[in-house]
Amino acid sequence: MFRIKEVLSGTIKSLGITKQYNAQSVIVHWPEIVGEDISSHAWPISTQRGILLLAVNNSVWSHHLLSLKPEIINKINTFLNEKLIVDIRFQAGDLRKYQNHQEGEEFDSLLYPAKLGSEELADVWKATEAIKDPNLRKKCYYVLIKQTGMNKAKQNQGWQPCKRCSVLVPPRQRYCTVCSRDQQREKKEAIKKLLVEAPWFTYQEVNQFIPCSPRDFHNVKKRLIHKYIHALFESGWDKLNDAVLVMLMTGVKPDKINQAMVDTVIGKIKVRLAEKVRRKNNVLASRR
Known part of the structure; x- marks a missing residue:
């Protein structure tokens, strides 16, 4: 070879x-x-x-x-x-x-869960009511508290839902890591298809049809x-x-x-x- x-x-x-x-x-x-x-x-x-x-x-x-x-x-x-x-x-x-x-790959390592109020804690507890085992419910309750607190902290810092799914992403980013990679793959496939159809295209010409x-x-x-x-x-x-x-x-x-x-x-x-x-x-x- x-x-x-x-x-x-x-x-x-x-x-x-x-x-x-x-x-x-x-x-x-x-x-x-x-x-x-x-x-x-x-x-x-x-x-x-x-x-x-x-x-x-x-x-x-x-x-x-x-x-x-x-x-x-x-x-x-x-x-x-x-x-x-x-x-x-x-x-x-x-x-x-x-x-x-790759949008969505930036991560603020200093982000900590926000403190939840009594009503928020009550809502989290209510969300676990379908779990009949008391010990399992308690464990899930504490996991949900942390997750809810993280989401609240992100929202307080201006994080917004991913444009393709509901996952929160940092400010100035549009997509989460998974959606960003999917979009990047789709973009490359679109560029490839365009170059097959118009192989003489320069970057400037391709960029007019597919921002890249x-x-x-x-x-x-x-x-x-x-x-x-x-x-x-x-x-x-x-x-x-x-x-x-x-x-x-x-x-x-x-x-x-x-x-x-x-x-x-x-x-x-x-x-x-x-x-x-x-x-x-x-x-x-x-x-x-």
């Missing part, structure tokens, strides 16, 4: 679209490049003509990152093995717009490219998929693509795959 990553990088280089691909890689691999400390306060928005635009969540970190600019540029270019970035500019912004943010972060878009697109390359030699491969794969990789629009271009790109991919398989077989044969 071969690694698509190795085959893909060689094919992209031969097609002359390395810079576009690496620009996307900066966004996808940002935490890996700069570390969690920086990525929790700054996130890449775009790269154009060697300039990286970063969203930073406050002015203190903007000043701090300004002093680290040469170091960050060096880390990026070392990771990409190419001098892609020559400068960095900073922009104040909400990182959740650009990160693959650049990281969401680039991750989905990258996985979709890998999926199509894996399927190249499978039975039932539709020749139309050749054009879809080429448009995904190059961003060429339907009115600009032609059969010669498709044959060239697909041919280079197959050559890379064949070379990889041959090298793998030679290594296995030498070990016998």
